[in-house]
Amino acid sequence: MNLNSMRSMWLYVVSLALLSFALASCGSSSLDKQQREAQLSQQLTQAVLWHQNAGERDALCHQAFNLATLRVDQYLSNDDKKENPIVIVDIDETIVDNSPFQAQAVKSDFMYPNYWHEWVETASAEALPGAVDFLNYASDNGIGVYYISNRSEKNREATLKNLKNLGFPKVQDEKLFLKKKHAVKDSLRKELSANNEIVLLIGDNLDDFSNVFKHQSVDKRLGAVDSLKALFGDKFIVTPNAMYGDWEGAIYSFEYAKSQEEKNKIRKAHLKGFDVGQ
Numbered sequence: 001m002n003l004n005s006m007r008s009m010w011l012y013v014v015s016l017a018l019l020s021f022a023l024a025s026c027g028s029s030s031l032d033k034q035q036r037e038a039q040l041s042q043q044l045t046q047a048v049l050w051h052q053n054a055g056e057r058d059a060l061c062h063q064a065f066n067l068a069t070l071r072v073d074q075y076l077s078n079d080d081k082k083e084n085p086i087v088i089v090d091i092d093e094t095i096v097d098n099s100p101f102q103a104q105a106v107k108s109d110f111m112y113p114n115y116w117h118e119w120v121e122t123a124s125a126e127a128l129p130g131a132v133d134f135l136n137y138a139s140d141n142g143i144g145v146y147y148i149s150n151r152s153e154k155n156r157e158a159t160l161k162n163l164k165n166l167g168f169p170k171v172q173d174e175k176l177f178l179k180k181k182h183a184v185k186d187s188l189r190k191e192l193s194a195n196n197e198i199v200l201l202i203g204d205n206l207d208d209f210s211n212v213f214k215h216q217s218v219d220k221r222l223g224a225v226d227s228l229k230a231l232f233g234d235k236f237i238v239t240p241n242a243m244y245g246d247w248e249g250a251i252y253s254f255e256y257a258k259s260q261e262e263k264n265k266i267r268k269a270h271l272k273g274f275d276v277g278q
């Protein structure tokens with residue numbers, strides 16, 4: 001073998017080794033990412049099981065909408081009613097159940113926002129217990145219904161179809177406000193309150209009620225709930241959602257781009273235990 005042949009052979013061996021190393025690193029890093037996502041998605045298991053199997057979840061929904069009905073009845077029996085009474089409802093985990101999306105995230109080890117668009121486009125979310133009856137009752141009694149959601153505009157048709165199929169009232173373009181570029185629930189509430197009397201706000205997330213909760217720390221959210229406690233069950237009706245929400249964002253200081261490891265550490269750090277002497 002001459003010098004040139006030896007050099008070519010050596011270069012070939014080195015290239016092959018580098019290529020194998022690159023492929024191995026690439027494979028392991030994507031595998032690591034999948035494993036980390038799998039760990040976090042697995043932590044959803046109990047919350048999703050509760051949403052799909054606990055009678056208590058349904059009971060809490062009925063409790064919320066029974067109370068909402070009572071507040072509507074109180075409003076209707078009031079002598080000094082204002083003009084244009086309305087209720088404003090959020091959609092996800094307030095009147096429809098997206099737990100099949102969360103369940104599939106656990107089963108297939110993916111995390112939001114992966115496959116969210118695909119799920120919403122199926123238009124197959126079921127109504128939460130009591131929601132359809134309550135909103136029809138309000139609507140039949142002259143109370144307007146507005147739907148304000150952080151769903152994307154690109155899901156408008158599927159959302160209208162899903163809500164209509166479930167029998168919700170006043171499912172029309174002009175009654176459905178979806179997120180455009182940024183979430184603007186508070187400005188929409190202000191806009192609607194200019195010409196309407198807001199009888200009730202119904203939601204699963206504190207941001208569905210007031211801007212005072214928006215992007216606040218865990219402690220500030222807890223403090224704000226305490227200071228506004230008289231409004232819950234009165235003007236604000238809360239539906240249960242243990243699967244996701246701003247409560248989780250607050251734990252991460254709303255830095256959703258943190259790595260899976262960081263999020264996992266932060267989750268553990270927020271668990272308040274007790275001293276077992278170890």
Ligand SMILES: [Mg+2]
Pocket residue numbers: 090091092093094203204205
């Ligand atoms: Mg919601």
